[in-house]
Amino acid sequence: MSTVMTEQPQVLPDPAPGDPRRAMVALARVEAVRLLRHPVTIAGILLFVGPELYGWLSGGANRYPVLQDEDRSKQFLALLALGGAALIAANLAALRAHRHATTVLYDTFVLPQPWRTGAFLLSVVPFGLLVAVLVAVRIGLLAAVPGAAGRPNPYELAAYPAAVLLLGAAGVLLARLVRAVIVAPLLLLVLAVVTVAGLLPSTPAAARLRWLLPIAMDEPPMPLPVDLMSRPAGWHLAYVVGLIVLVAAAALAVTGARGRRLVAAGAAGLSITVLAGSAQFFPTSDAVRTAQATAAERPAEMQSCQRIDQVTYCAFDDFAPWVGGWDAVVRGVLRRVPEAQARQPLAVRQRISTADRAANGLVVTAEEQAAAAAAWRRVDADAGTPNAVTVGTRWGDGESEIGFAGLVAYEVVARAGGPAGGQVCGARGVLVGWLAGQATPKATDGLREVDANSWGGVPFGEWQFPVALSVPDREMAVALALLKRPADEVAELVRRSWAELSAAGTPTERAGELFGVAVAPLPPEEERTVCEA
Amino acid sequence: MRGVSVRVVPRLFRPVARAMPWWTFLAAAGLGLAIVTVPAATAVTLTGEDLVGLLRVAAVCGALGVGFLLDDPAARSIATVPTPRPVRYAARAGVILPAAAVWWALVLAVTVAGAEDGIGATLPLGGVTVEAAALGGVALAVAAVRLRGRPDSGGLLAFPVLLGLVMAARLLPDRMALFVPPDDTEWARTHERWAVLLVVAVAVSTWASQEPARRWTAVARRRRSLVGHRRS
Incomplete structure (x- = not known):
C-alpha cells in the first residue's frame, strides 16, 4: 500500500x-x-x-x-x-x-x-x-x-x-x-x-x-x-x-x-x-553631491553656531547635542592655562571628509596638506570664526577626545590656526601633550591608547583632515611623566612659566628643567624628525 | 579481549571508510578549498590578515564536514557487535585524521602558492593549523557526545555548536580574544588558548567514545530504589 x-x-x-x-x-x-x-x-x-x-x-x-x-x-x-x-x-x-x-x-x-x-x-x-x-x-x-x-x-x-x-x-x-x-x-x-x-x-x-x-x-x-x-x-x-x-x-x-x-x-x-x-x-543625485561638496569645503553655510562663554561652537545641526561634550574638553584645557589666555575668544568648527584618501590610494604630500590647511583657515576667517579648532563627526571614544584636545591645546598655546600635520617640538610639544592628556579622564585613556599604537610621535586630530599635529616621543615622554603628577601642581608651574613654555623656540630641556623631569638625549641626526611648529 | 579488539582496528579501516558519509565532508572540504582557491587563482591582492581570515573560514568548513564523519546509519544495529565503540571510533579516527590532514595541507599549499608579494612565506601556518585542529577536535567531540545519547547524527549538533563557538569567539572582548590578526602581539598567547581547547576536545572525544553505560545504571538504580521502597 x-x-x-x-x-x-x-x-x-x-x-x-x-x-x-x-x-x-x-x-x-x-x-x-x-x-x-x-x-x-x-x-x-x-x-x-x-x-x-x-x-x-x-x-x-x-x-x-x-x-x-x-x-x-x-x-x-x-x-x-x-x-x-x-x-x-x-x-x-x-x-x-x-x-x-x-x-x-x-x-x-x-x-x-x-x-x-x-x-x-x-x-x-x-x-x-x-x-x-x-x-x-x-x-x-x-x-x-x-x-x-x-x-x-x-x-x-x-x-x-x-x-x-x-x-x-x-x-x-x-x-x-x-x-x-x-x-x-x-x-x-x-x-x-x-x-x-x-x-x-x-x-x-x-x-x-x-x-x-x-x-x-x-x-x-x-x-x-x-x-x-x-x-x-x-x-x-x-x-x-x-x-x-x-x-x-x-x-x-x-x-x-x-x-x-x-x-x-x-x-x-x-x-x-x-x-x-x-x-x-x-549615481548619487546632484543635490546630494553638491551638498557634500559644500559641507566639506564651506561647512559654515550648513552649520549653526552657539556660544558658551568665550567659546563659539559651530556644528552641523544633527551633531548639536555634542556641543556639551566638546565643551567639557575645551574647559579641561582652559582651566590649566593663565586667566588672560583662557579668556581669549576661541572657535570650534565641525568638519567632515567625504573622500577616503587611504582607500583611494592617494598620497598627500606635505605641501598639499599645508595648502589644504591654509584653505581651511581662509574659509574659517571668511565665516567669522578665525583660527577655528577642527572637530570631526566621531565622539565619545578616547581617541576622538584626545585628538580634539590636542588641537584645542595647540590653538591655546600657539594661537596660529590649525596646524598642517607637522611635528610640534620643544617646550610647546610638552605643553600641548600635557594640556591635552589631562583635559578629561577619557582623553587621558585615549592618549595612552594612541601612544601605545604609534611610533616616533603621538598624532592628534583626525587623519582624514589636513589639520593635525604630532608631538615627538621625546617631548611626549616628559608630558606623560607630568600626567602622573597632581594636575594642580603642574598647572601652577605652567601658569608661572607660560610665556617661556608656550614660546616656539624654547627647547625641551628647558621644559624638563622647569618641571624637574629628566629629558632623554636627542636621537642621532638621521633619526630626528623635522620640527615645524 | 581488548588486545584482540585493538588489533582489529587496521582491518576495520576499509569497511569503516566505506560506511562513512563522505559526501558531506567532501562538500564542506570542497567549499573550504574553493574559498582559498578563488582568490589564489585570481589577481586579487590580499594581505596576510585577509589570507589568515580565509584559512580560518576554510578551517571552519573542514570542521563542519568532520563533525558528520562519525555518523553511522547502522549505529543502532551494531551496538551489540563484539567490537566495542572505542575501537570503532579509533578506526574512524584512523581514516578521518589522514583525510583531514591531507585536505588541510592542500588548503595551506594553495594559499601559500596563491599569495602575492611574498606574503605566503610570512603566514603563521603553525598557529592557524592549531586553530584548525582545535575546531576539528571540537566538532568530533560534540559529535561523539551527541552520538552517545542518540545514534542519529553527530554533525547535527556539531555544526550549530561550531558556528556558535566561532561567532562567539569573534565577539569576545580583546583580553579573551581567540581570533587575532597575525601581526598581533597576543598571537602566541591566544594560540595557547587554542591548544588548551584542542586538548580539552581530544579528552572529551576520548571520554565520549566509551560505550554509554549510563542508561543501565540508571535502570538498575531505579530498580534498587523501587525495591527499597517496597521494603520500607
Whole structure:
C-alpha cells in the first residue's frame, strides 16, 4: 500500500475537503513557535544582543552614538547571528520529515506538500517580527541617550528583519532542493566571506558586489550628516524584498505548486529584484553631491553656531547635542592655562571628509596638506570664526577626545590656526601633550591608547583632515611623566612659566628643567624628525 | 579481549571508510578549498590578515564536514557487535585524521602558492593549523557526545555548536580574544588558548567514545530504589 502511495500521490483523492489555508496557518503557527524556541534561534539572539548588553553594562558603550550610522552598524552581525539562525532552524525544520524518515507518512496528511512548504515559509515571519522589535528597541534606546546625534533611516532598520526573512526562506528552499543539513551552514559561510570580500578594495567590482548581497556593508571615511548620506537604502530594501518573494516562490514551485498566482508572484519578485537591484546603482543625485561638496569645503553655510562663554561652537545641526561634550574638553584645557589666555575668544568648527584618501590610494604630500590647511583657515576667517579648532563627526571614544584636545591645546598655546600635520617640538610639544592628556579622564585613556599604537610621535586630530599635529616621543615622554603628577601642581608651574613654555623656540630641556623631569638625549641626526611648529 | 579488539582496528579501516558519509565532508572540504582557491587563482591582492581570515573560514568548513564523519546509519544495529565503540571510533579516527590532514595541507599549499608579494612565506601556518585542529577536535567531540545519547547524527549538533563557538569567539572582548590578526602581539598567547581547547576536545572525544553505560545504571538504580521502597 505504501508503494502505491509513494509512487502515485497525484491519483489520490484530495483529502482536504475544506480550505487548506487554515491547516497551513495552523502548521505555520506550530512551526513558528518551534522556530522561536529552537536552540539555534536562542543562541543567535544571544549573540546579537549579548555584546550590546555587555557594552552598556560594562560602561564601554559609546554615549555619543550617530544614529544614521548605528542604524546599519549591526547589519553584518544580524546577518550571521539572526539570519544564520533563521536559515539553519528553518532548514532543519523543513528537513525534519526527511531526517526522521517520515516523508512518506506526510503524504497521508490533509495538507499537500506545497502548502506544507508554505507553512514553513510563513513560520519565519514571527521571528522576523521579533528581530524588527529587537532592532527598534535597540535604536530607540540609542536615540534616548542624551548625546545621540542625527536620526536613523527606517529602510536601514527594515533591512534586519528583511535579511532574516530572506535567509529563512532560503533555508526552506535549500531543504527542498538538497536533503542534507550541511548545505545551510555552508551557505552562511559563503555569505560571510562574500560580504567581507565586498569590502576589500582589491575585489573586482566590489562596490557593485556589496549591493547585490542581503546586506550592503560599506565603510565611509567618517559619519556624515543625514542630508549628505548617499546610501540607496530604500532601493536595497526593495531588492531584498524582491529576493524574498522570488525565493519563496521557488521553494513552492520546487515542491510542486503550480498556478497563475504563483507565476505572477514569481514574476513580480523577479521584476522587483531586477529593477530595484539596478536602481541601487543610479549615481548619487546632484543635490546630494553638491551638498557634500559644500559641507566639506564651506561647512559654515550648513552649520549653526552657539556660544558658551568665550567659546563659539559651530556644528552641523544633527551633531548639536555634542556641543556639551566638546565643551567639557575645551574647559579641561582652559582651566590649566593663565586667566588672560583662557579668556581669549576661541572657535570650534565641525568638519567632515567625504573622500577616503587611504582607500583611494592617494598620497598627500606635505605641501598639499599645508595648502589644504591654509584653505581651511581662509574659509574659517571668511565665516567669522578665525583660527577655528577642527572637530570631526566621531565622539565619545578616547581617541576622538584626545585628538580634539590636542588641537584645542595647540590653538591655546600657539594661537596660529590649525596646524598642517607637522611635528610640534620643544617646550610647546610638552605643553600641548600635557594640556591635552589631562583635559578629561577619557582623553587621558585615549592618549595612552594612541601612544601605545604609534611610533616616533603621538598624532592628534583626525587623519582624514589636513589639520593635525604630532608631538615627538621625546617631548611626549616628559608630558606623560607630568600626567602622573597632581594636575594642580603642574598647572601652577605652567601658569608661572607660560610665556617661556608656550614660546616656539624654547627647547625641551628647558621644559624638563622647569618641571624637574629628566629629558632623554636627542636621537642621532638621521633619526630626528623635522620640527615645524 | 581488548588486545584482540585493538588489533582489529587496521582491518576495520576499509569497511569503516566505506560506511562513512563522505559526501558531506567532501562538500564542506570542497567549499573550504574553493574559498582559498578563488582568490589564489585570481589577481586579487590580499594581505596576510585577509589570507589568515580565509584559512580560518576554510578551517571552519573542514570542521563542519568532520563533525558528520562519525555518523553511522547502522549505529543502532551494531551496538551489540563484539567490537566495542572505542575501537570503532579509533578506526574512524584512523581514516578521518589522514583525510583531514591531507585536505588541510592542500588548503595551506594553495594559499601559500596563491599569495602575492611574498606574503605566503610570512603566514603563521603553525598557529592557524592549531586553530584548525582545535575546531576539528571540537566538532568530533560534540559529535561523539551527541552520538552517545542518540545514534542519529553527530554533525547535527556539531555544526550549530561550531558556528556558535566561532561567532562567539569573534565577539569576545580583546583580553579573551581567540581570533587575532597575525601581526598581533597576543598571537602566541591566544594560540595557547587554542591548544588548551584542542586538548580539552581530544579528552572529551576520548571520554565520549566509551560505550554509554549510563542508561543501565540508571535502570538498575531505579530498580534498587523501587525495591527499597517496597521494603520500607
